[in-house]
Each structure stands twice: as C-alpha cells, then as structure tokens.
Amino acid sequence: MTGGLYAAFSPASADETASSAEQVAKGRELFLVSCSFCHGQNGEGIKTQNGNQLGPSLVGVGAAAVDFQVGTGRMPLTQPGAQAPRKPEVFDDSEVAALAAYVASLGPGPAVPEESDYSLEGMSDEERQAAITRGGQIFLTNCTACHNFEGSGGAMPRGGHAPKIRGVEPKYIYEALLTGPQNMPNFSNGNLSPDEKRDVIAYLGSLDEMPSYGGFGLGGLGPVPEGLAAWLVGIGLCVGAAVWIAAHTTRSTKKKVDA
Ligand code: HEC
Ligand code: HEC
Structure with missing residues (x-):
C-alpha cells in the first residue's frame, strides 16, 4: 500500500x-x-x-x-x-x-539500461585494464559453462544453443544479463552489480582486441575439436603408415614369388 x-x-x-x-x-x-x-x-x-x-x-x-x-x-x-x-x-x-x-x-520489470550504465567512455587505461581483469574473473566463473571460454558459444539441451557472444553490442550484453533470455540464468543487479556487468562488457570487448597467437584456432571451441583433430590427424597418419608398410610388404613378397 x-x-x-x-x-x-x-x-x-x-x-x-x-x-x-x-x-x-x-x-x-x-x-x-x-x-x-x-x-x-x-x-x-x-x-x-x-x-x-x-x-x-x-x-x-x-x-x-x-x-x-x-x-x-x-x-x-x-x-x-x-x-x-x-x-x-x-x-x-x-x-x-x-x-x-x-x-x-x-507489470514492473527491469528498465532499459542507460548508456552510462554500460559505456566504457571516460575510463582511463588503467581503470579499463582493471575492469577487464575483474570482468574476466566474473566471466570465467559464470559464463564459460555455456558460452565457452572464448565466448564462441556452445550447444544447449533440447536443440538450443548458447550463441557466440563476440561483437555483441554492450547494451544487449547488459540486457541479456539483466533478463536472462531463454535458458540463460538472469543476473539481476543484486546478483551482479551494474559495475560488475560493465566489467564483463569490458572483458568481452577486450577479447576482440586480443591478437591471435598463431596456429589453427579451431573455432576456439576447446578440448573437443582439438582432441578430434589430434585423433583424425594422429590416428590418420598411423593408419596411413600401416597401410603403406602393408602395401609395400605384399608387393615385395609377390615379386619374390614371381621370381
Ligand atoms: C546456462 C547457460 C548460460 C549461462 C551460464 C550464460 N548464458 Fe548467456 N545465453 C545463453 C543462451 C541459451 C542464450 C540465447 C538466448 C536466446 O537466444 O534467446 C544466451 C544469450 C546471451 C547473450 C545474447 C547474445 C546475442 O546474440 O544477442 C549474451 C550477450 C550473453 N548470453 C552473455 C552471457 C554472459 C556475459 C554470461 C555470464 C555472466 C552468460 N551469458 C551466462 C546461455 C547462458
Ligand atoms: C510466433 C510466436 C511469437 C510472436 C509472433 C512473438 N513472440 Fe515473443 N516469444 C515467443 C516465444 C515462444 C518466446 C519464448 C522463447 C524464447 O525466448 O526464445 C517468446 C519470448 C519473448 C520475450 C522474452 C520473455 C522473457 O521471459 O524474457 C519477449 C520480451 C517477447 N517474446 C516479446 C515479443 C514482442 C514484443 C513481440 C512482437 C513484436 C513478440 N514477442 C512476438 C513467441 C512469439
């Protein structure tokens, strides 16, 4: 009342x-x-x-x-x-x-965030670095299970998926956190304060600026594709070598018989 x-x-x-x-x-x-x-x-x-x-x-x-x-x-x-x-x-x-x-x-619900809530404007380089570090920690604890450690997404039960979240506009990152679309849990301001949300936004932004250190990225999907590649290439080479040796041995035996 x-x-x-x-x-x-x-x-x-x-x-x-x-x-x-x-x-x-x-x-x-x-x-x-x-x-x-x-x-x-x-x-x-x-x-x-x-x-x-x-x-x-x-x-x-x-x-x-x-x-x-x-x-x-x-x-x-x-x-x-x-x-x-x-x-x-x-x-x-x-x-x-x-x-x-x-x-x-x-009915009452979360309002659209103001630009000042998610904008990184006006932060000094040091503040930004600190925000990225804090955001990275929050991201690793709360988001990687579904979105993968590089933010490249992953599969979810019943045909759904957690999308790739690289290059998403800061406002939509903030709103996704605030409202928890679909299977995503919601991180209300009590749970993850506006400052912490901004840290996560800073971290996700920094991923896009990070240089790639060479080699094949394999989509940054982690141990599954990497393991698969190791299997296919590694086992493939072994099988290839075995076939080559077998083919060689039979041929040379045949030649001997012919002679
Ligand atoms: C339980 C799994 C789960 C966790 C944990 C999770 N998400 Fe999500 N997230 C999803 C799913 C599923 C969607 C897609 C929802 C849809 O399309 O309706 C999504 C969507 C998003 C989007 C919208 C992307 C777009 O394309 O518009 C952003 C941004 C996002 N998540 C960021 C985060 C961040 C940051 C965290 C950690 C603080 C997090 N999520 C934790 C499952 C998760
Ligand atoms: C063909 C059916 C359909 C139409 C048309 C449709 N929606 Fe939806 N809407 C859904 C379903 C199904 C979901 C839940 C699944 C999901 O989030 O992916 C949903 C989810 C939502 C949500 C998220 C609710 C939450 O709990 O966060 C919002 C907001 C929403 N719709 C708004 C709208 C608005 C605004 C329009 C019109 C411009 C619209 N929808 C048109 C079917 C529809």
Whole structure:
C-alpha cells in the first residue's frame, strides 16, 4: 500500500506516466498487430491445446526484455523452434521503445539500461585494464559453462544453443544479463552489480582486441575439436603408415614369388 501511495503521489512518476501514455498506446497498437497472436491480447501468454507455450506471459518481464528481444530481431518470432534466432530488426528504435513501454506497463520489470550504465567512455587505461581483469574473473566463473571460454558459444539441451557472444553490442550484453533470455540464468543487479556487468562488457570487448597467437584456432571451441583433430590427424597418419608398410610388404613378397 505504501508503495502504491508513493507511486500515486510522487510527482516524478506522475510526470513520467503522463508523457509516456501516448507511447504506451502506440506500443499497444503495434503489440496487437505483431505480438498478440502468440503472447495474448494483454500479454498474458497463450498455451496451445497440448499444453505447450505459443508465447510466454510478458507480465513483469520489463522493458529491458523487449528491447533485447525485439532489438536483436529475435522477436517477433516467425516460426516456432528450439530457439528464437537473432535476425535483422523488424522495428525502428521508436517502435521498439513504444513496445517496451507497453510491456513495462503490464507489470514492473527491469528498465532499459542507460548508456552510462554500460559505456566504457571516460575510463582511463588503467581503470579499463582493471575492469577487464575483474570482468574476466566474473566471466570465467559464470559464463564459460555455456558460452565457452572464448565466448564462441556452445550447444544447449533440447536443440538450443548458447550463441557466440563476440561483437555483441554492450547494451544487449547488459540486457541479456539483466533478463536472462531463454535458458540463460538472469543476473539481476543484486546478483551482479551494474559495475560488475560493465566489467564483463569490458572483458568481452577486450577479447576482440586480443591478437591471435598463431596456429589453427579451431573455432576456439576447446578440448573437443582439438582432441578430434589430434585423433583424425594422429590416428590418420598411423593408419596411413600401416597401410603403406602393408602395401609395400605384399608387393615385395609377390615379386619374390614371381621370381
Ligand atoms: C510466433 C510466436 C511469437 C510472436 C509472433 C512473438 N513472440 Fe515473443 N516469444 C515467443 C516465444 C515462444 C518466446 C519464448 C522463447 C524464447 O525466448 O526464445 C517468446 C519470448 C519473448 C520475450 C522474452 C520473455 C522473457 O521471459 O524474457 C519477449 C520480451 C517477447 N517474446 C516479446 C515479443 C514482442 C514484443 C513481440 C512482437 C513484436 C513478440 N514477442 C512476438 C513467441 C512469439
Ligand atoms: C546456462 C547457460 C548460460 C549461462 C551460464 C550464460 N548464458 Fe548467456 N545465453 C545463453 C543462451 C541459451 C542464450 C540465447 C538466448 C536466446 O537466444 O534467446 C544466451 C544469450 C546471451 C547473450 C545474447 C547474445 C546475442 O546474440 O544477442 C549474451 C550477450 C550473453 N548470453 C552473455 C552471457 C554472459 C556475459 C554470461 C555470464 C555472466 C552468460 N551469458 C551466462 C546461455 C547462458
């Protein structure tokens, strides 16, 4: 009740609601056309007859989830599948903002982060280095299980995959952390503070600047392809040598018999 009273009487939020009412109305229109088919007329979610989700409820997912899903082109989903793939964006920025405002009006959820939350501008070189080091530690503990130590992605159960996360825009990294799309856990600000999120962004940025130290990268996928390559090449050479020796021995024996 206290929260409700505060929201009702707090002048700041009253102003905000007035100015965004139009945006919410525009967002609702877009939503009815492009999203309600799967997410329901009021974003309540739709279940198919066999109990699967056509689209989950969007109440409380927040503006950040919409900005991420629509901004990376995952939504609107065109066909059901194991995972919504990243594709070119369908809506322009003001339409994404309107959709986000509408979904945010359905229930409280994480807001779209400000640029100052994720931008690395204004950091000195030393601060940046320190951020990269801290971010690397956070990344190694929390992300490598799914995204691999180089951020090149990996397979997930039931036909899904954790995508490659190199070259993803800082804002979408922040929002992915905040909202935990699909099988990804969410790292709320209580879990991973905004500063720590920025450290992770700094680390991921640094991976792109890292020189490659020669040799074959094999996609940076770790021990599996490396082991496979060692097997194929190593065992392949052994088999080749064995065949060569065998072929040679038979030929020379044959020659002897002929003689
Ligand atoms: C063809 C059906 C379909 C359409 C159309 C569709 N969605 Fe979705 N949406 C889904 C499914 C299925 C999921 C959950 C699977 C996933 O996240 O990959 C989802 C997930 C989401 C999420 C993430 C929810 C969360 O818990 O974080 C958001 C936000 C979202 N949709 C917004 C939209 C918006 C906005 C539109 C319209 C522009 C839209 N969707 C159109 C099927 C659809
Ligand atoms: C349990 C596995 C799992 C863990 C742990 C995980 N992720 Fe993810 N992540 C995923 C999956 C699955 C997706 C794809 C979601 C989708 O497409 O709807 C994803 C998507 C992302 C994206 C969006 C990429 C894009 O193409 O837009 C980013 C960025 C990301 N993760 C970063 C991270 C970071 C940073 C961490 C660690 C703090 C992390 N993830 C931990 C599974 C995981």
